[in-house]
Amino acid sequence: MRAKHFFIATVATAAIVTGAWLSFQEAQTPSPPITATVLPQPVDLAKFSLIDHRSQPFTAAEFAGQWDLVFFGFTNCPDICPLTLKVLADARTLADVGDTRVVLVSVDPERDTPDNLARYVGHFGDNIIGLTGELDQLRALTGSLGIWFEKEPSDNEHYNVNHSAAVIVVDPDGKFHAVFTAPHVAENIAADMQSLMALAK
Amino acid sequence: MNRFILLATLAALAACTEPQSPLIIKNLDVQRALPGTSMGRAYLTLVNTTDDPITITHVSSPDFGRVALHESVIEDGIARMRALDTLTIAAGDQVKLAPGGKHLMLHDALSEDSEIVFVFYAGDTPVLSVATRTDTVEF
Numbered sequence: 001m002r003a004k005h006f007f008i009a010t011v012a013t014a015a016i017v018t019g020a021w022l023s024f025q026e027a028q029t030p031s032p033p034i035t036a037t038v039l040p041q042p043v044d045l046a047k048f049s050l051i052d053h054r055s056q057p058f059t060a061a062e063f064a065g066q067w068d069l070v071f072f073g074f075t076n077c078p079d080i081c082p083l084t085l086k087v088l089a090d091a092r093t094l095a096d097v098g099d100t101r102v103v104l105v106s107v108d109p110e111r112d113t114p115d116n117l118a119r120y121v122g123h124f125g126d127n128i129i130g131l132t133g134e135l136d137q138l139r140a141l142t143g144s145l146g147i148w149f150e151k152e153p154s155d156n157e158h159y160n161v162n163h164s165a166a167v168i169v170v171d172p173d174g175k176f177h178a179v180f181t182a183p184h185v186a187e188n189i190a191a192d193m194q195s196l197m198a199l200a201k
Numbered sequence: 202m203n204r205f206i207l208l209a210t211l212a213a214l215a216a217c218t219e220p221q222s223p224l225i226i227k228n229l230d231v232q233r234a235l236p237g238t239s240m241g242r243a244y245l246t247l248v249n250t251t252d253d254p255i256t257i258t259h260v261s262s263p264d265f266g267r268v269a270l271h272e273s274v275i276e277d278g279i280a281r282m283r284a285l286d287t288l289t290i291a292a293g294d295q296v297k298l299a300p301g302g303k304h305l306m307l308h309d310a311l312s313e314d315s316e317i318v319f320v321f322y323a324g325d326t327p328v329l330s331v332a333t334r335t336d337t338v339e340f
Contacts, residue, residue: 079271080301
């Protein structure tokens with residue numbers, strides 16, 4: 001009789017411990033991102049050489065070391081681009097996303113000089129990098145990320161550049177890891193970045 | 202001086218017209234060009250208080266070289282901007298110029314004034330003028 005009680009107590013204890021362990025495991029497993037599309041395998045970026053807003057060279061190697069949220073736009077875009085940069089800057093403050101940077105790659109290198117970019121990105125906060133440079137180098141980067149852009153014909157200096165609205169996530173290995181498609185919401189990006197970072201550990 | 206004449210003319214026009222303006226502006230939000238750029242933008246809601254549609258053909262301002270009616274759209278993942286030839290507000294209806302959609306593009310600031318004046322035209326007729334202070338607007 002005593003042996004039977006011991007057996008029941010042992011089974012019950014094992015069940016409780018197993019249950020607690022399973023719930024602990026569940027709590028520890030990061031939830032998958034909700035709005036980001038994650039690539040099955042991170043992809044290497046093409047070789048490129050651009051100039052950052054401090055007039056320093058910026059190559060694919062500069063992407064390694066931290067997570068980056070990369071957006072393509074131009075400073076004379078008065079609506080979508082500042083709205084998106086604000087969303088990305090806000091996302092960095094809404095959750096602990098470490099030293100994640102925001103990178104604005106100009107699709108209007110003709111007008112966006114490093115000096116202009118420096119003043120522009122500074123408006124949106126710290127840890128925001130602006131990139132510009134030669135068109136062929138820009139196309140090398142955008143081509144490897146599936147980003148499209150095209151300057152509209154114009155008979156004066158007031159031209160527009162149409163461009164992909166996606167935000168690309170580059171991981172600390174400097175690889176194309178995931179993509180956010182528009183419309184962009186700061187809360188969603190913040191939450192998904194936390195998930196991506198936790199899953200990559 | 203131009204600004205004075207414009208405001209005086211508009212004040213005279215306003216004094217001659219009925220008390221209710223045919224067009225009312227709400228939620229005016231002006232952002233001058235951000236640092237490093239030459240392009241600002243304005244968002245607002247246009248309310249047509251009449252029984253007839255009103256078609257805005259252009260907008261001018263003594264504070265900018267050019268004001269353009271534009272619309273941002275995202276189609277198939279591509280952000281595009283289109284110039285709008287006209288903007289029609291149906292009778293008794295309203296049209297919102299808001300983030301990510303229709304907006305006024307403000308080219309080439311001509312002044313640093315904190316007060317900005319816009320004049321909305323239906324053809325050659327100015328139908329509404331509005332002034333705003335930009336130093337109260339935050340982005």
